[in-house]
Amino acid sequence: MTESVMQGHGYYNAHSELQARSAQASDPILDTALRELAIPATGPITLADFGSSQGRNSLRPIGRALSALIARGGADRDFAVIHTDQPHNDFASLFTLLQESPDSYLRDQPHVFAYAIGRTFYGPLLPAGSLTFGWSSIALHWLSRRPAIAPNHLWFDRGPPEVRDAFAAVAAEDWQSFLTHRAKELAPGGQLVLVSGANDEGGQCGIEGVFDFANEVLQRMVADGAVPKAAYQAMTVPVRPRSRADFEAPFRSGLLPDLKLEEITIAPTPNPALDNWRADGDADALAQVMTGFFVGAFGPTLFGDDQPSENAFALRLHQAIAAQPEQAARELVTGTVRVSRL
Numbered sequence: 001m002t003e004s005v006m007q008g009h010g011y012y013n014a015h016s017e018l019q020a021r022s023a024q025a026s027d028p029i030l031d032t033a034l035r036e037l038a039i040p041a042t043g044p045i046t047l048a049d050f051g052s053s054q055g056r057n058s059l060r061p062i063g064r065a066l067s068a069l070i071a072r073g074g075a076d077r078d079f080a081v082i083h084t085d086q087p088h089n090d091f092a093s094l095f096t097l098l099q100e101s102p103d104s105y106l107r108d109q110p111h112v113f114a115y116a117i118g119r120t121f122y123g124p125l126l127p128a129g130s131l132t133f134g135w136s137s138i139a140l141h142w143l144s145r146r147p148a149i150a151p152n153h154l155w156f157d158r159g160p161p162e163v164r165d166a167f168a169a170v171a172a173e174d175w176q177s178f179l180t181h182r183a184k185e186l187a188p189g190g191q192l193v194l195v196s197g198a199n200d201e202g203g204q205c206g207i208e209g210v211f212d213f214a215n216e217v218l219q220r221m222v223a224d225g226a227v228p229k230a231a232y233q234a235m236t237v238p239v240r241p242r243s244r245a246d247f248e249a250p251f252r253s254g255l256l257p258d259l260k261l262e263e264i265t266i267a268p269t270p271n272p273a274l275d276n277w278r279a280d281g282d283a284d285a286l287a288q289v290m291t292g293f294f295v296g297a298f299g300p301t302l303f304g305d306d307q308p309s310e311n312a313f314a315l316r317l318h319q320a321i322a323a324q325p326e327q328a329a330r331e332l333v334t335g336t337v338r339v340s341r342l
């Protein structure tokens with residue numbers, strides 16, 4: 001495995017409620033984009049979903065987009081929905097879901113056609129001027145590469161300044177690359193709504209406490225001989241949430257003359273498992289959800305195909321969170337950026 005994909009065989013689909021709730025908080029911004037974007041006069045209307053994973057969390061926003069555009073006069077138009085992810089993504093689960101889910105946007109929609117592209121979204125993906133609406137949720141904080149290793153930690157921000165600077169530099173390059181390619185692919189009047197991990201004014205993204213637990217668990221596994229020290233020392237995950245200034249930077253510097261930054265919202269987003277724990281104090285239930293979330297999103301990056309190590313890690317992470325739930329009890333901070341093509 002060479003890329004940071006999600007846990008396969010549909011596992012991510014079954015453990016990504018938290019990501020779904022984070023993205024759902026952006027519905028008002030999604031609706032604004034769907035109201036304002038220009039529908040092309042002729043030909044198919046193309047929607048893209050950048051970083052789809054196995055598709056569970058794409059069904060709702062893409063279905064919402066299709067309904068809005070059909071209501072705006074697209075009833076007899078053909079739609080192409082293009083899901084993109086890394087080559088090793090579990091596309092089989094995506095296509096099975098599209099075919100079988102009662103929530104599939106393909107149901108009773110003879111004019112809607114679904115496709116997938118297995119290629120990085122930091123490069124070109126679509127023909128110039130072909131894209132009407134682009135959506136991305138909880139994907140753009142994944143970097144194109146791991147810029148540095150934080151000594152003795154999985155989370156870059158727990159590393160020294162030079163590690164944090166290296167992550168910031170690649171995050172800036174990647175954001176610029178993503179937008180540059182989308183600027184070519186969008187048709188005039190097209191729009192993007194991009195939801196991703198973000199830092200609040202205090203530089204926190206909400207996931208730090210869970211990463212601290214994960215790091216302590218791995219250090220104990222190294223001490224027990226369950227994980228080789230060299231493997232642990234290379235485990236810093238290539239994720240870097242962005243601040244408002246990071247999101248704004250390429251627009252301010254004039255590097256994207258064809259794109260207009262319409263709005264940015266950065267806010268903590270709902271976590272139903274946290275709400276339940278605050279109401280009923282069931283730390284075990286919270287630990288189960290947060291462990292599933294963590295393993296679904298980061299398991300393949302940390303353990304590759306080493307399922308026994310991942311299972312042992314998951315068990316210990318669950319125990320650690322259940323023992324001190326208050327340390328993992330932070331909402332995730334999410335940034336939503338709406339961009340239009342001039």
Ligand SMILES: C[S@@+](CC[C@H](N)C(=O)[O-])C[C@H]1O[C@@H](n2cnc3c(N)ncnc32)[C@H](O)[C@@H]1O
Nearest residue numbers: 005019051052053057085086120121137139142
């Ligand atoms: C946390 S999942 C989000 C999935 C889904 N959009 C959601 O909202 O739940 C992040 C996805 O982004 C994908 N991803 C990360 N880096 C990528 C890249 N450079 N190009 C394409 N996809 C990427 C990962 O493979 C993964 O499937």
